[in-house]
Amino acid sequence: MAKRKHRKNQNLLTSPGTLTYVGPDIDLNTIVTRIQYNKEFYREEQLTGKKDIEDFLSFSHPGTVNWFDVNGIHNAAIIAHLGKTFKIHPLVLEDILNTIQKPKMEWLGENSLFIVLKALSYRVPESGPRKKAPGIESGMEVEHICFVVQPGVLLSFQEEISEDAFVEVERRLKTSVGKTRSNGLDYLLFSLIDIIVDHYFLVLEKLEERLESIEDEIMKGSANYKLGDLYGLKQDLTVMRRCVLPLREMLLDLMRDESGFVKPEVEPYFRDLYDHAIQVIETIEIYRDLMASLVDVHLSSMSYKMNQVMKTLTVFSAIFMPLTFLVGVYGMNFDNMPELHLANGYYIVWAVMIVTAIGLYAYFKWKKWT
Amino acid sequence: MAKRKHRKNQNLLTSPGTLTYVGPDIDLNTIVTRIQYNKEFYREEQLTGKKDIEDFLSFSHPGTVNWFDVNGIHNAAIIAHLGKTFKIHPLVLEDILNTIQKPKMEWLGENSLFIVLKALSYRVPESGPRKKAPGIESGMEVEHICFVVQPGVLLSFQEEISEDAFVEVERRLKTSVGKTRSNGLDYLLFSLIDIIVDHYFLVLEKLEERLESIEDEIMKGSANYKLGDLYGLKQDLTVMRRCVLPLREMLLDLMRDESGFVKPEVEPYFRDLYDHAIQVIETIEIYRDLMASLVDVHLSSMSYKMNQVMKTLTVFSAIFMPLTFLVGVYGMNFDNMPELHLANGYYIVWAVMIVTAIGLYAYFKWKKWT
Amino acid sequence: MAKRKHRKNQNLLTSPGTLTYVGPDIDLNTIVTRIQYNKEFYREEQLTGKKDIEDFLSFSHPGTVNWFDVNGIHNAAIIAHLGKTFKIHPLVLEDILNTIQKPKMEWLGENSLFIVLKALSYRVPESGPRKKAPGIESGMEVEHICFVVQPGVLLSFQEEISEDAFVEVERRLKTSVGKTRSNGLDYLLFSLIDIIVDHYFLVLEKLEERLESIEDEIMKGSANYKLGDLYGLKQDLTVMRRCVLPLREMLLDLMRDESGFVKPEVEPYFRDLYDHAIQVIETIEIYRDLMASLVDVHLSSMSYKMNQVMKTLTVFSAIFMPLTFLVGVYGMNFDNMPELHLANGYYIVWAVMIVTAIGLYAYFKWKKWT
Amino acid sequence: MAKRKHRKNQNLLTSPGTLTYVGPDIDLNTIVTRIQYNKEFYREEQLTGKKDIEDFLSFSHPGTVNWFDVNGIHNAAIIAHLGKTFKIHPLVLEDILNTIQKPKMEWLGENSLFIVLKALSYRVPESGPRKKAPGIESGMEVEHICFVVQPGVLLSFQEEISEDAFVEVERRLKTSVGKTRSNGLDYLLFSLIDIIVDHYFLVLEKLEERLESIEDEIMKGSANYKLGDLYGLKQDLTVMRRCVLPLREMLLDLMRDESGFVKPEVEPYFRDLYDHAIQVIETIEIYRDLMASLVDVHLSSMSYKMNQVMKTLTVFSAIFMPLTFLVGVYGMNFDNMPELHLANGYYIVWAVMIVTAIGLYAYFKWKKWT
Amino acid sequence: MAKRKHRKNQNLLTSPGTLTYVGPDIDLNTIVTRIQYNKEFYREEQLTGKKDIEDFLSFSHPGTVNWFDVNGIHNAAIIAHLGKTFKIHPLVLEDILNTIQKPKMEWLGENSLFIVLKALSYRVPESGPRKKAPGIESGMEVEHICFVVQPGVLLSFQEEISEDAFVEVERRLKTSVGKTRSNGLDYLLFSLIDIIVDHYFLVLEKLEERLESIEDEIMKGSANYKLGDLYGLKQDLTVMRRCVLPLREMLLDLMRDESGFVKPEVEPYFRDLYDHAIQVIETIEIYRDLMASLVDVHLSSMSYKMNQVMKTLTVFSAIFMPLTFLVGVYGMNFDNMPELHLANGYYIVWAVMIVTAIGLYAYFKWKKWT
Ligand SMILES: [Mg+2]
Ligand SMILES: [Mg+2]
Ligand SMILES: [Mg+2]
Ligand SMILES: [Mg+2]
Ligand SMILES: [Mg+2]
Ligand SMILES: [Mg+2]
Ligand SMILES: [Mg+2]
Ligand SMILES: [Mg+2]
Ligand SMILES: [Mg+2]
Ligand SMILES: [Mg+2]
Ligand SMILES: [Mg+2]
Ligand SMILES: [Mg+2]
Ligand SMILES: [Mg+2]
Ligand SMILES: [Mg+2]
Ligand SMILES: [Mg+2]
Ligand SMILES: [Mg+2]
Ligand SMILES: [Mg+2]
Ligand SMILES: [Mg+2]
Ligand SMILES: [Mg+2]
Ligand SMILES: [Mg+2]
Ligand SMILES: [Mg+2]
Numbered sequence A, B, C, D, E: 001m002a003k004r005k006h007r008k009n010q011n012l013l014t015s016p017g018t019l020t021y022v023g024p025d026i027d028l029n030t031i032v033t034r035i036q037y038n039k040e041f042y043r044e045e046q047l048t049g050k051k052d053i054e055d056f057l058s059f060s061h062p063g064t065v066n067w068f069d070v071n072g073i074h075n076a077a078i079i080a081h082l083g084k085t086f087k088i089h090p091l092v093l094e095d096i097l098n099t100i101q102k103p104k105m106e107w108l109g110e111n112s113l114f115i116v117l118k119a120l121s122y123r124v125p126e127s128g129p130r131k132k133a134p135g136i137e138s139g140m141e142v143e144h145i146c147f148v149v150q151p152g153v154l155l156s157f158q159e160e161i162s163e164d165a166f167v168e169v170e171r172r173l174k175t176s177v178g179k180t181r182s183n184g185l186d187y188l189l190f191s192l193i194d195i196i197v198d199h200y201f202l203v204l205e206k207l208e209e210r211l212e213s214i215e216d217e218i219m220k221g222s223a224n225y226k227l228g229d230l231y232g233l234k235q236d237l238t239v240m241r242r243c244v245l246p247l248r249e250m251l252l253d254l255m256r257d258e259s260g261f262v263k264p265e266v267e268p269y270f271r272d273l274y275d276h277a278i279q280v281i282e283t284i285e286i287y288r289d290l291m292a293s294l295v296d297v298h299l300s301s302m303s304y305k306m307n308q309v310m311k312t313l314t315v316f317s318a319i320f321m322p323l324t325f326l327v328g329v330y331g332m333n334f335d336n337m338p339e340l341h342l343a344n345g346y347y348i349v350w351a352v353m354i355v356t357a358i359g360l361y362a363y364f365k366w367k368k369w370t
């Protein structure tokens, strides 16, 4: 959370529909890829140079699925161009650029959809212009993803260009493996969201590892349990929950859709996706629940150890204080101290001290303090 | 919360509809501004002197949007005048003056609306007659805002006159920038609420800074973590939540509105506003959630430090108590203490003491106490 | 809560409809007042002596609102009489006498209503036969109030006779101030509930004062924070919440009422009342929420102070224990202790001790323990 | 909870509808009482000996209400006989015998009902074959009660035979007091449930006494606060909540019933019962809420006392450690210690010690530690 | 939770419908059993060798119920074969193999059902290739169970082959005991789920034993209360809750089913099952609730014991520190110490010390510290 405060959201107090990119500064190029396919046909092209952009965008192959994949949204000019060509509402464009916009789905008209999602990944955050998730000990990264669906056309917008998660779908299209090529726009949309949800499971595995390592440390009662770990995990779970929760409503809406966008044979795939989203959400809830219990276990463990330390101190003090007092008595310099002159005085004092020590020790033993 | 108790709510136990201003005392003038515009036309006038008030209010330019912006509601007489001219129900006027009235929206009839909102700001509270938000360490300020919408006319009431948040909208109207001039009353209402919601984000940024600074202090385990900070932040979040929560219902109601007040082309703007309101509410919930975790981390950290201190004390005591006892023994003045007369007695005692000390230290080292 | 256990609820295990007063013993007379009015006419009469009770009750002035206000419900005979005259169901009469009956509203037929409410007040509880609210440090008092509404007639039942809250409404009727006289039974009912709700705000102000004083003590970290205060406040808020919560449903029901009892021009008044009830409920929730946070702040503060005390003890012990050991060494009486005979032995020991003390002190300073 | 584990539920893994009594072992006889009545007529008979059971059961007096009250369900044979005579589904019989079956209501057909309830009582559990409620310090007892309602016939099943709660209803029937005799089967069912609910209030009074006594001990900060008390009370409230909660739905269902079983004149009685059930549930919730607060108060009180103890120890140590060190210094045996030979050396040391002690004491006084 | 991390879910990022077994490695054979029966007829056969698999699966006896029970799902080839023969959608097959798929029910068409359940058992986990439930001190095991229902055919899939829970149902079918043989597919499905739910009760008994043993240890305040026990129990309850919760919706859906799959005479059996599922869920909630209270009791108990230890230490220190100081005073070697030369000096010092000790002891007694 430390990073974000240095970058004010510059889109506040401006007129609605003003296109301002609000994410971190990025010096990479925006890459726009156009993929056109049907069962028999596949073509992939990249937008190179800025002169032919209108031709590139307006070129539409009849009888095919046209997918424009925009990698990098920091270039507001390209987004504006896309908005003009595909007649996208300025508020939709604003949301595409607004990287803190929460996930949502909106019907823009018959068979026209706008979807905002958050892709999650878990990487060592040294390289690349990525947004650091707001955590104290975290490697989780949040990426802003948008889809605009129009008849025959799907536009996808990814906040960043490195490690494009959709490459796997491109690969399936190219190699004609799986059902992607033989199905339409609805199945393509499903495939892209499915990839994002699969990444949620991968991130969950990482978070589970962290939870387990905290569990282990607390159970061992080890002192090197670091404060920030638990809190950082809580933050990541909170961010993740916020990213995943809206997906449930969205998928329900798509499954129940009566506009005919999702064809009956693709419906089961969306239902499967819904299942997985629920699974992710439930797992997050369980982790949150377990973490609350872990805190209780930890506090109880701290308390127990403190008791042990205090008992040790008390036993030592209670045994040695009387003895030290006693030897102090016979260290006094009074003229008249008859015990000092007894032949066995010294030995008697030792005997008394040993008996006292044993007695006190036995007493604490009986009270189960040692 | 300390301030409010010195000012009793003087509107209790009175007959309903009695107009009593219940906010803090204010010695500034109430400023009423009339703005009239359409796509081609714009006029702005201020009410100066009290004689021409009826003319001023009743003057309505046909074919334009008429916006009366009232800055300062402490002058019950002016409010009463407005109420008479625009035939506003006494209970509505009472709510306009009642600065602790919670946010709400009421349909007063076909195309007639009454809206209560709370504008939030975050300022150093030295100057101006502002209400201090009830917090222990807070700079958040709550301002009571009301809108009355009638065919062709929008009345806005702001509790205070300094730093008028609506100036930005006036500027857009004047300069004809943005879509405000070309749209009607519905878009004007949207613009004003939009400004208020944008300020919520600005306040959230301040609260986030405070949360981060508390996080940092607790993570460092620094002792100068001040008690009131966390509690003050909790209070501000609680107040903010109460201010923002009702907005959700209101905007949903306006979006679904079938009376035709919100025109189809303005609807997306209200949906956008709804999105932002949800974002604010969710962020508040996340902060509240994280704060609860922070308290646990803090208590656990306190407990850990206590353990460290106690272990130090116990190790010191456990090592020096036996040694002090031993030297006490040989400080006794018994006539017959053979060890005292051994040539190496003194050195043997030192040897015993060093072995004892090392043994105890090793023991505590093994128990991981040092 | 201590008081109630000495008075068993004597209405348990009896046949349903048995009239038993279950509140505290009261030795005052029940006062029944009959008020009859319309726009032009007003008459107020009290029931004196028990002989004319039937006449008194059955006398109804046509074209007027007839309000019978019963002050004191400990006299089951009078209640039974009223029940017979106005044909009230025995179970309704039982509820009127049952002072622990929770708030509710029931339609007894077309235009016939039964309402149970709890009036709250906050007084020093020395005088009068009042019920002490179950709190440990509380001055909040709960009064059982019932309304029976029949065509042209409103019966109100107040548990006690002192400081009748409805006097204010009587005054408005007498002086013809406000809208009460010109409206019918529905507005009278509204006015009476409005007075009760206004008293909720007055009680809330008192509870806020108590919360603030607890906040202040905890923030100062003062030791004279009394345990019972926080718990007593929690109890009062819990009792208050239970009293106010059902009001929400009731008022919603009255507002949406299609029986025609609440006339359209009175509806806004009930809506206003609903607003205020919501405001009370939300404020209670906020106080409960803040109190939970206060407990955390308090526990954290206790923990911090403990840490400070322990550090002081540890620093003292760690510095003086080695020194005391050292002087003990040179207090031993061995024949052969060469250091004792050094000319500067004593001064060397002092030097060693001062260096040791300064070193330890610096160590603890560095660990930020002092 | 300790008791139950020694008795495995022997009905698990058996074919559904197998009749197995799962409660504790009981050596008493099952008593079946047949009561027949209408407004003018009343007859009560007990089943004695097992030969005439069929006659006894099939004998039905036309124009009367026939109530068979079965006291003791441990005799599966009798239950099976009843099932055969009255054509009760095997799964219903299984539920009658299954003493851990939760409360519920089922329509078995037109005017045929099956109801499971839990009667609660609070007794010293020395005598009788009763089930001990699962509590650590509890006297609450749970009794399994079932009703089967068929046209003209009500069968009631009570788990145990001692202190039959329904005796009160029998008494009202016999003496013709109250409305029971003049009403039908619906009112009889109401009366029996009403008795059970009245007992809930009696148990609540006992639990309130226990809560108050725990409150008192915690407020006094007395050390003899026993751990199990609070937890036992929590358990009892949890068990009670589970027993009472389903009643709400049941009574709502009966009130809204359109089958005509509950006649219009009896409906208000069920509504009254519903009120009381709600009151019980709300009170349980309040007690649970207050108990959570009590725990916080208790932990805070413990923490406060610990602080007091630690301050005392620290003050003692901090004052006497320097003094003991000082007298140790002048107990050293160095040849050359000039101070020892000063005429007033001893008195100077005393003076220094007194000043030190007073200074330290004043310091701690100033820090409010004593 | 430690085990699972070593096995990555290999079905992520693959094309949907790819059949991958994701559970632990298993080296046992998959056993497929075909059972065919009606009221008069019963035949049971096992699939041996892989050559006749198509015949084995396609062989269907008209007028009978055909149950294929698959024991072991780690052999994806057999599952694929079944899928082909019975025309099961690839996504359903994927779910059958996906052992972390949460419980659910899906209508695949008219009278065609897909059900996922989790069977629970509680065993010492030494033998067999079973999945260890994610607990720290747990013996609970989760087994993935799926049912595919088609007209006349039920396919059941069990994750493992040892201790097949459905053996009990096979026995009933063989011996013609109970109603299973005389009913159809719906009753068979009921019987299988019933067995699973009965096992939930058996597991609950084990968890209750663990809760009781933790209760006992905490109530005794015994120090050997192990940290992991409570947390492990919490984990098991969390896992169990997740397994059982979806059952509620499923059974409600089957009971309300209008497709006619569940015949009217079997409906009561599903209702009975629903009852039991609710009972399991409620018991889990109660245990979770009680565990939260136990933590509070435990922390309070720790705190109490700490207080006792600290008081002991303080009393010892406060008594012996002044005494040790006093004897130190008279151990000083000043030339001029008049008291030393008093004849009774020594005895006077003893007297002073005894009085001091008794006084301090009395003081602490009065403060109730001993
Ligand atoms: Mg903007
Ligand atoms: Mg937007
Ligand atoms: Mg998937
Ligand atoms: Mg984010
Ligand atoms: Mg699936
Ligand atoms: Mg959970
Ligand atoms: Mg917590
Ligand atoms: Mg008023
Ligand atoms: Mg109002
Ligand atoms: Mg406010
Ligand atoms: Mg906006
Ligand atoms: Mg507040
Ligand atoms: Mg959250
Ligand atoms: Mg009664
Ligand atoms: Mg009360
Ligand atoms: Mg009012
Ligand atoms: Mg209460
Ligand atoms: Mg809250
Ligand atoms: Mg807490
Ligand atoms: Mg069974
Ligand atoms: Mg009753």
Ligand SMILES: [Mg+2]
Pocket (backbone or CB within 6 Å): D142, D239
């Ligand atoms: Mg029970």
Ligand SMILES: [Mg+2]
Pocket (backbone or CB within 6 Å): C091, C094, C095, C101, D272, D275
């Ligand atoms: Mg009642």
Ligand SMILES: [Mg+2]
Pocket (backbone or CB within 6 Å): D292, D296
């Ligand atoms: Mg708590």
Ligand SMILES: [Mg+2]
Pocket (backbone or CB within 6 Å): E011, E012, E013, E014, E015, E016, E017, E018
């Ligand atoms: Mg996959």
Ligand SMILES: [Mg+2]
Pocket (backbone or CB within 6 Å): D016, E194, E197, E198, E272, E273, E276
């Ligand atoms: Mg069963």
Ligand SMILES: [Mg+2]
Pocket (backbone or CB within 6 Å): E100, E142, E239
């Ligand atoms: Mg699992």
Ligand SMILES: [Mg+2]
Pocket (backbone or CB within 6 Å): D091, D094, D095, D101, E272, E275
């Ligand atoms: Mg059953």
Ligand SMILES: [Mg+2]
Pocket (backbone or CB within 6 Å): D238, D241, E285, E286, E289
């Ligand atoms: Mg519970």
Ligand SMILES: [Mg+2]
Pocket (backbone or CB within 6 Å): A296, E292, E295
């Ligand atoms: Mg807890």
Ligand SMILES: [Mg+2]
Pocket (backbone or CB within 6 Å): E296
């Ligand atoms: Mg707690």
